[in-house]
Amino acid sequence: MTPKEFEGQALQHTESLYNTAMRLTRNPSDAEDLVQEVFYKAFRSLSQFEPGTNMRAWLFKILINTHISQYRKSSKDPTVGGYDDVEEFSLYNQVHNRASSLSDTPAGILDKFLEEDIRNAIDKLPEQFRDVVMLVDIEGFSYKEASDILNTPVGTVMSRLFRSRKLLQKYLWEYAVEYGLVK
Amino acid sequence: MSHCNHGQDDHSHLIPCSEVLSKVYAFIDGQLDVRELEGFQEHIRLCLPCQELVKFEEKLVEMIKKKGCHQKNEIPSTLMDKIKQAIDVSSKP
């Protein structure tokens, strides 16, 4: 693959790389620098890219790794182990158990949440969890691709995804209480 | 016959409800193998509480995918310049 061909293909992913970078850094200027670094590294290691394999996944792998090494050095991310209790949280059960005092069914309450609520809940997730949700649910990567991008076994992707979705339910429940959707 | 009796009696061949609970996202994300899928589907066909839960979780995941997407950020023109710059620098031997 020539650098020109590579450039043509890589540039198609600028938008999703930038949007993801915005979410990772929460800052336009940092996001720009991050994406610039991704392209820089990608072109530097062009020879390592196998034509015919998934370029989007490859670029995302560079993005996530660069972000981790640049921005997460100083800040200590809570360990995944600290969220064991979260696995038990079920929005379904919360709503289901109060069904008599609510006009809503568990599924019905989901319609009340706005895009903003869902986005805020995702952004509130611990980083390791948020990464998995962004890759699998937002960017549409498979478990296998996500495990490759994050350099972690598929089983870890699955368990993080499981906990992320439980944690999201917990946040949504908190919003529902705050908004008075439930009493 | 709306409940699975938690794997007892005539439904003893079914996987337990706890397994449905632990596999629900793998099911939703299409990650179960054929055998697992069969067991899972048979369980939720016969067990109403699990069926309800799975429907709820499906709706939740669908909502995360649809509403959780990125805020549409316009790509700044300065970014395109930076990318060009990165490509130029890295193409030099």
Ligand SMILES: [Zn+2]
């Ligand atoms: Zn069941």
